Amino acid sequence: MPDPAELERDLRTAGLRVTRPRLAVLDAVHVHPHLDTEALIGAARTRLESISHQAVYDVLRVLTDTGLVRRIQPQGSVARYEARVGDNHHHLVCRDCGVIVDVDCATGAAPCLMPSGDAPPDFVVDEAEVIYWGRCRSCATAPAAPSTTARPAERGNP
Amino acid sequence: MPDPAELERDLRTAGLRVTRPRLAVLDAVHVHPHLDTEALIGAARTRLESISHQAVYDVLRVLTDTGLVRRIQPQGSVARYEARVGDNHHHLVCRDCGVIVDVDCATGAAPCLMPSGDAPPDFVVDEAEVIYWGRCRSCATAPAAPSTTARPAERGNP
DNA sequence: CGGCGTTTCTTGACTGCTTCAAGGGAGCAG
């Protein structure tokens, strides 16, 4: 649960104007990592009594462009957002339920790993994005996939 | 350039019926790795004089489901396909022009790396998908980004 | 070799996520 004043400071530091929609969305992303845009619209509307669809899309774009939030999009999922930036962490994604879990990066700084040995032709690599695919505890024990289209959500209170 | 008979054998081995659309699409994916669906429709239409939109989507779905082709989708790109499967290789993606280059995996077998040390909670990881982001030779030397929306393509003849 | 059942392709329409565009409203410097 981030301090509103701190969120405001983050916006100013990034050279952005401080508006209620931006504070609401930024707070929502902090509190609920890995939500998709639709869910973030809902989360923002619990903070403000009204905010448009489009405003949330605009805000998310600005926040990602300035690096205040990070956008992730595993195969078969819509765009999701998280506020944990700067550290070079990765994600585990459950193939069945779609839940996303953060994993720390071993080496720390980006790019945490370089293309191994032989192959890097003339590429200047600045980031290695890693997604670990597998199955979470509950989906690994329960044999059949419960949900058809995975609707990932965080562990915790909505 | 794969042998048509070999492609046919691959289809049969996977338990699929051999049809001209499937041979055309599968050949196109072999010859032109990392193409998107629209481009593959075009490539298939150079092999067959007519094939529908929908057929290509269906074929690609079946081929991915059976593991004959692999689907990749870097951030901000539409779905792309490649026929190099089985080896656990990864990709370099240029942030500017969007070109995709294969990189061999150091360790070989999937999952080539496990979530580092501390964090894997109850997850059974079976694959680690790695995308290296950076800039290719020409985009690294040329300062400004030439293309707005990246239109990745392979190096080679179309 | 030819018929039949099942799978697959064609045609056409549609969904859902995301973006474009124009105008009124809000933040912030002076």
Add this chain to the structure above:
DNA sequence: CTGCTCCCTTGAAGCAGTCAAGAAACGCCG
């Protein structure tokens, strides 16, 4: 407080991909 600039609202459109019904093709079998 005033004005400039940027941001949010409203409404509509774009695009990749999907759904659905019927025709055509594959391939098993006699």
